Amino acid sequence: xxxxxxxxxxRNIPGLFLAILFLxxxxxxxxxxxDSAGSINSDTAFDNISLYKKSLExxxxxxxxxLSQNPAPYIPPQCYTKVLDENEQVHxxxxxxxxxxxxxxxxxxxxxxxxxxxxxxxxxxxxxxFFKNRQTELSKITDSEILTYVRTSNYLTDNxxxxxxxxxxxxxxxxxxxxxxxFDKNGFDINPNTGEMTGWRAxxxxxxxGTFWPTNGSFDDVLIxxxxxxRVDANQKVNTDVYKYNLAVVEAMIKQKSINTESINEGLTxxxxxxNGSIQTAEKINWTSLKNCTLHFAGAAGELEKSGxxxxxxxxxxxxxxxxxxxxxxxxxxxxxxxxMAERFKELRYMxxxxxxxxxxxxxxxxxxxxxxxxxxxxxxxxxxxxxSTGVYTERGWVLQGFIEDTNGELRxxxxxxxVYCAGCHSNIGAISDGTFAFPRKFYNSNGWEHWTQQGxxxxxxxxxxxxxxxxxxxxxxYLEQNGYGDEFRENEEVRExxxxxxxxxxxxxxxxxxxxxxxxxxxxxxRALKLNKLYKIIVEExxxxxxxxxxxxxxxxxxxxxxxxMGSGLEEVIY
Numbered sequence: 001x002x003x004x005x006x007x008x009x010x011r012n013i014p015g016l017f018l019a020i021l022f023l024x025x026x027x028x029x030x031x032x033x034x035d036s037a038g039s040i041n042s043d044t045a046f047d048n049i050s051l052y053k054k055s056l057e058x059x060x061x062x063x064x065x066x067l068s069q070n071p072a073p074y075i076p077p078q079c080y081t082k083v084l085d086e087n088e089q090v091h092x093x094x095x096x097x098x099x100x101x102x103x104x105x106x107x108x109x110x111x112x113x114x115x116x117x118x119x120x121x122x123x124x125x126x127x128x129x130f131f132k133n134r135q136t137e138l139s140k141i142t143d144s145e146i147l148t149y150v151r152t153s154n155y156l157t158d159n160x161x162x163x164x165x166x167x168x169x170x171x172x173x174x175x176x177x178x179x180x181x182x183f184d185k186n187g188f189d190i191n192p193n194t195g196e197m198t199g200w201r202a203x204x205x206x207x208x209x210g211t212f213w214p215t216n217g218s219f220d221d222v223l224i225x226x227x228x229x230x231r232v233d234a235n236q237k238v239n240t241d242v243y244k245y246n247l248a249v250v251e252a253m254i255k256q257k258s259i260n261t262e263s264i265n266e267g268l269t270x271x272x273x274x275x276n277g278s279i280q281t282a283e284k285i286n287w288t289s290l291k292n293c294t295l296h297f298a299g300a301a302g303e304l305e306k307s308g309x310x311x312x313x314x315x316x317x318x319x320x321x322x323x324x325x326x327x328x329x330x331x332x333x334x335x336x337x338x339x340x341m342a343e344r345f346k347e348l349r350y351m352x353x354x355x356x357x358x359x360x361x362x363x364x365x366x367x368x369x370x371x372x373x374x375x376x377x378x379x380x381x382x383x384x385x386x387x388x389s390t391g392v393y394t395e396r397g398w399v400l401q402g403f404i405e406d407t408n409g410e411l412r413x414x415x416x417x418x419x420v421y422c423a424g425c426h427s428n429i430g431a432i433s434d435g436t437f438a439f440p441r442k443f444y445n446s447n448g449w450e451h452w453t454q455q456g457x458x459x460x461x462x463x464x465x466x467x468x469x470x471x472x473x474x475x476x477x478x479y480l481e482q483n484g485y486g487d488e489f490r491e492n493e494e495v496r497e498x499x500x501x502x503x504x505x506x507x508x509x510x511x512x513x514x515x516x517x518x519x520x521x522x523x524x525x526x527x528r529a530l531k532l533n534k535l536y537k538i539i540v541e542e543x544x545x546x547x548x549x550x551x552x553x554x555x556x557x558x559x560x561x562x563x564x565x566x567m568g569s570g571l572e573e574v575i576y
Contacts, residue, residue, distance in 0.1 A: 045171035064388040070126035074424025077127040078488040080559040084570035093483040095575035101430040104359030106366040113574040129548035130556035150329035150342035164411040187449040199225040202451035205441040215524040219341035222438040227320035229300040242299035268298035319356040325349040330529040355397035394427040490558040
């Protein structure tokens with residue numbers, strides 16, 4: 001979720017679709033939640049949401065609707081990183097996000113590795129938290145205080161109810177959190193009060209390079225939920241075998257390649273998934289065999305596929321697919337002397353695909369953006385529809401919504417500005433697969449369907465990836481080589497000292513250790529973990545997320561305070 005340096009046309013969803021969507025949202029509840037509010041008095045709903053909004057603004061001294069000093073919060077802080085250092089050495093973390101998109105993603109933004117194409121209105125870096133000295137506030141927080149804080153849940157009550165869900169108004173039109181983070185052995189989330197599945201399923205994946213490594217501030221997880229029709233049989237009864245089957249098909253469909261799977265019953269569709277010539281139990285999906293099947297989805301979804309109401313299209317999720325992404329503080333396990341995912345949430349991020357766009361439509365949108373941009377001398381500011389209660393909509397058919405800590409550390413809905421911060425990276429860069437990052441990086445092995453609390457990162461290999469002009473490389477080792485640091489801002493001196501010699505060369509012994517255990521790189525020391533927790537808590541107390549939510553131990557020494565529009569980065573050859 002990182003770099004966006006060039007913007008094109010405003011990201012507008014067609015007007016008629018938006019009008020219908022917002023009217024439906026206001027009266028019947030947002031499609032983001034499986035349990036809508038039902039038919040309610042629109043005047044009463046508006047009044048109650050307005051009162052709730054006012055209380056959030058008063059208690060936290062924030063504006064839930066307006067953009068503040070930053071008219072383009074979808075352009076993340078990383079986009080102001082200096083590619084050239086004071087010694088004219090090149091550091092290129094930009095290639096992670098700015099690549100030639102894989103079909104059906106039509107975006108090719110490789111040029112943004114070598115060019116700062118920012119709208120003139122945001123040429124001055126609006127992320128002012130970068131430039132604040134936090135030493136005074138930092139010294140006031142003890143290690144024991146921060147550990148007590150991060151070990152206290154701000155999500156679940158003692159009675160296993162979800163705090164923020166209970167606090168939202170009854171008429172809340174957007175997503176109402178409904179995941180208990182209570183996983184069975186297969187990674188399915190279970191409501192502890194009823195014993196029923198919520199539909200959410202956790203998966204393990206290769207963490208996205210840079211920002212989302214624990215050494216840079218947070219543990220995180222990602223869960224997927226397919227639409228209800230993908231979770232039930234033809235008689236509309238919840239069926240775990242049907243759900244596992246459809247999840248495996250969607251995984252192969254998004255990756256567009258053969259995968260290993262948990263055991264799945266080919267008899268559910270009479271499709272020879274593994275291509276061995278018989279219909280039985282499969283533990284892999286052969287991509288060619290899957291594409292040749294006459295029916296791809298099982299259960300009720302299969303019936304809808306037969307009638308042409310849902311589609312099997314490589315690289316595209318079914319409509320109403322949802323994702324949940326929690327960012328957590330870093331706890332420390334003194335017994336094992338390693339960091340772990342804390343109970344306390346920094347954020348809960350949600351996205352749902354509310355409109356299905358074909359590959360052809362996505363290409364048309366991109367072509368239109370490119371055509372209209374040729375008539376402009378400068379990049380324009382993107383527009384995102386929606387608000388704090390409904391979520392923010394992207395032109396690619398997704399709605400995004402988030403919850404973040406309030407001044408007391410409890411979760412509250414994000415402001416529109418805070419959500420737009422997330423929307424940019426999920427809408428128009430080359431690195432995404434139908435708006436997502438994590439699911440295409442899901443582990444191929446059978447235990448990929450687990451939560452990080454069930455099986456962590458220890459013993460995970462540095463995966464091999466392919467770049468056309470470099471061939472096959474180890475992903476994290478290559479990132480370190482190209483960036484020269486373990487983070488975009490070149491602030492993480494701990495990684496620098498571990499993985500680089502004094503003259504800036506990579507430490508081959510550390511690379512060898514990391515090759516079959518990425519925690520050598522990804523895990524911070526206890527001192528760094530607690531310091532990052534404290535720095536983030538200071539931002540929480542200030543409620544200054546609109547000025548940057550990155551916790552930096554020494555401040556941002558390697559970012560521009562001002563960027564000349566369309567200036568070169570200093571990189572001569574892009575990575576692709």
